[in-house]
Amino acid sequence: MKIKKETNLWDVMDAFNRKWCIVTLKNGKKVKLYIVDVDYETFGYDMIIYNYTGSNSYGVDDIPFSKIESIELAE
Structure with missing residues (x-):
């Protein structure tokens, strides 16, 4: 799924939440990670919350949609 300004948070949640994914960043880097949640925080941006363990209950960090080319x- 290509991530654009118009990409809906819930579409990403339905397709990738609690699944192993390959995230391609806008800088060209590809990362395999486990998406724990998709959220909109008080920081004012949509993001994926992820880890590298496959645990459903713990996210290591987040990546804003604005830095993601595709998932x-x-x-």
């Missing part, structure tokens, strides 16, 4: 399910 796809990992195989």
